[in-house]
Amino acid sequence: MEEVKDDITNDETIDSNVNVDETTENEPTLETVTFQKNKALKQRDEKQVEIEELKAKLAGGSTENKPAQTVDKSDDGLRSELETIKFTVANKELDSDNVAEIVDYARGKGISLQEAKKSPVIEAYLKADQEQKSLSEASPDGSRSPKTKTQKQPATFDEHEEWARKQMGI
Numbered sequence: 263m264e265e266v267k268d269d270i271t272n273d274e275t276i277d278s279n280v281n282v283d284e285t286t287e288n289e290p291t292l293e294t295v296t297f298q299k300n301k302a303l304k305q306r307d308e309k310q311v312e313i314e315e316l317k318a319k320l321a322g323g324s325t326e327n328k329p330a331q332t333v334d335k336s337d338d339g340l341r342s343e344l345e346t347i348k349f350t351v352a353n354k355e356l357d358s359d360n361v362a363e364i365v366d367y368a369r370g371k372g373i374s375l376q377e378a379k380k381s382p383v384i385e386a387y388l389k390a391d392q393e394q395k396s397l398s399e400a401s402p403d404g405s406r407s408p409k410t411k412t413q414k415q416p417a418t419f420d421e422h423e424e425w426a427r428k429q430m431g432i
Contacts, residue, residue: 349375356388363387 290298350361368378378384 347373349379353379360388360391 279423347432348359349364353361360377363383364375364378364384367384368375369380371381373381
């Protein structure tokens with residue numbers, strides 16, 4: 263990095279013997295080169311300042327910009343999981359979908375699971391879910407078919423003849 267810095271600072275003076283009229287279209291003009299050089303020097307200085315600031319932060323371990331770490335015990339912690347497990351065990355009549363709805367509602371409102379279960383919103387949800395389940399259990403699902411009695415086929419000719427007469431009602 264020091265080599266680049268030396269190259270840029272040593273080239274600060276531009277040869278004044280260059281005639282601007284003799285340049286071709288592909289060659290940049292003196293003003294363009296000067297502008298580009300000044301821009302590069304300015305960017306280099308800005309990067310140097312930024313590097314120095316980052317080195318100072320790294321070496322000093324500055325904590326002024328770090329946010330304070332707080333432990334939120336009411337959300338996503340071990341205590342919250344334990345509370346959910348206790349609630350599930352105490353309310354065995356609820357299925358996992360209902361418990362998940364109650365937990366989401368309680369966290370959203372910032373209340374306990376027992377309070378959430380007693381809220382009118384959850385009571386209405388549980389009632390509607392119960393009615394839905396009772397309706398789905400009462401109606402046939404189409405997978406049941408009447409059982410047909412399988413009849414034993416006769417093995418000998420005489421048994422077959424007797425079986426055929428029974429079938430025909432003779």
